[in-house]
Amino acid sequence: MNKILVTGASGQIGSELVPALRAKYSDENVIAGWRRKPLTDEVAVGGPSVHIDVTNRAEVEKVVKSIKPDYIYHLSSILSASAELNRQAAYAVNFEGVFNVLEAAVANKTARVVIPSSIGAFGPETPRIAPNDTIQKPTGLYGISKVFGELMGNYYYSATGVDVRGVRLPGIISWKVEPAAGTTDYAVAIFYGAILECRYTCYLGPDTRLPMMYMPDAVNSLIGVAEADLGDSRHRADFNVNAVSFTPSELAAVIKKRMPEFEMTYEVDPLRQAIADSWPDALDDSVAREEWGWSPQFELATMVEDMFTNLTKKLKG
Ligand SMILES: NC(=O)c1ccc[n+]([C@@H]2O[C@H](COP(=O)([O-])OP(=O)(O)OC[C@H]3O[C@@H](n4cnc5c(N)ncnc54)[C@H](O)[C@@H]3O)[C@@H](O)[C@H]2O)c1
Incomplete structure (x- = not known):
């Protein structure tokens, strides 16, 4: 190379x-x-x-x-x-x-x-x-x-x-650089909200299930x-390629377990809700697994833990 x-x-x-x-x-x-x-x-x-x-x-x-x-x-x-x-x-x-x-x-x-x-x-x-x-x-x-x-x-x-x-x-979840106007960005913004203010207002409805990684x-x-x-x-x-799949209320529940004072509210944005509603809940990635050995490492709980640790360091030193 x-x-x-x-x-x-x-x-x-x-x-x-x-x-x-x-x-x-x-x-x-x-x-x-x-x-x-x-x-x-x-x-x-x-x-x-x-x-x-x-x-x-x-x-x-x-x-x-x-x-x-x-x-x-x-x-x-x-x-x-x-x-x-x-x-x-x-x-x-x-x-x-x-x-x-x-x-x-x-x-x-x-x-x-x-x-x-x-x-x-x-x-x-x-x-x-x-x-x-x-x-x-x-x-x-x-x-x-x-x-x-x-x-x-x-x-x-x-x-x-x-x-x-x-x-x-x-939808990609990460802590180094914030996402730019996608539909799944709430799953990153929720961590900023939790760490900085103990609350987050979500622009997707509580039961909107989407694949994330x-x-x-x-x-x-x-x-x-x-x-x-x-x-x-x-x-x-x-x-x-698939990794995890969850709704805003399920993600909020995992965050609340770690931070009991966390509060989630909802103000649905019709544009992003319509986009999210047209997308699948999860992807069957058996072809990638069979043809080139794809396999994800992170599940919901390990991802939430890692996001909290790294984003807290980034935001609060
Ligand atoms: N982030 C996600 O959740 C996600 C999910 C699925 C697929 N993807 C795909 O992954 C790829 C990267 O996404 P990302 O999340 O890093 O997006 P991003 O919006 O964070 O980054 C896109 C980059 O494209 C650059 N760009 C915009 N116009 C340009 C131009 N005219 N010439 C050159 N560069 C230009 C921007 O400056 C930016 O750096 C994209 O193809 C995206 O569709 C991203």
Whole structure:
């Protein structure tokens, strides 16, 4: 492995994926691509970085040509709730950005491109426990872009030889960088509320069950799918990965066990509630388990404990 380029490296996932890749492949080989949002200090001082706006085809080609990465982790994205509020930006980043990165990969013989998909790639007609291969009719622009990314990935693999891979990530819970306007962000914000104020007002209803995953498992799933020996599997950019699944009231109950004075109230946001209601409760990830040995490490109780410990240190020193 010579070089790895990560786009969107200043985001929630990039801020933790880049240090993990640097620990594995050495600091100077992992280039953190950023656009407007600054990189965390850890990522900025830990190795090289480059400006890359994925909507700018010429810049994408120039950066990929100069780095000649073996792998690209393409994380740049406009997430679910933001995409509904700014369709123009979401189209440019989530559709054109994917195309620009894939074309640059073909032109520069990039071996593999990893494009994360999401539970948003499913819709209300998908069974509540989503099989790997099932009906995908998302009702939001973000979800449509994720189906596009999956299909483009599988198509580029067969049409051009660039090996495009991806996992359908659930909502990601982490403490280093706050999430950016997704639908599952409550499951991070609730910890800030608990630690700072002993209370939280949730924008999803108490019984909204969604699949979730702790960040270390998400990072492992991305590196795992990138490195897997997939042989001639017909799955490439479209693997379900599952970890935990809970409702806001179930998460509040686990937090309350640890912090009895914690209070949860609800003020439902219709936009995010509608998005959440169209997503499955959990993902059947047996294909990823069988084909490349996927297995998560964190369950609900261990995740809550780890979040409390690390976020308390971060917020209160
Ligand atoms: N966080 C989650 O809960 C979650 C769940 C499922 C899938 N995913 C997927 O994982 C990937 C990373 O998500 P994240 O949570 O880190 O998102 P994020 O919003 O935290 O980060 C996205 C990054 O994209 C960058 N970006 C936006 N416009 C850009 C442009 N024009 N050019 C270059 N970069 C641009 C932003 O600056 C940001 O750093 C995305 O594909 C997302 O759809 C995330």
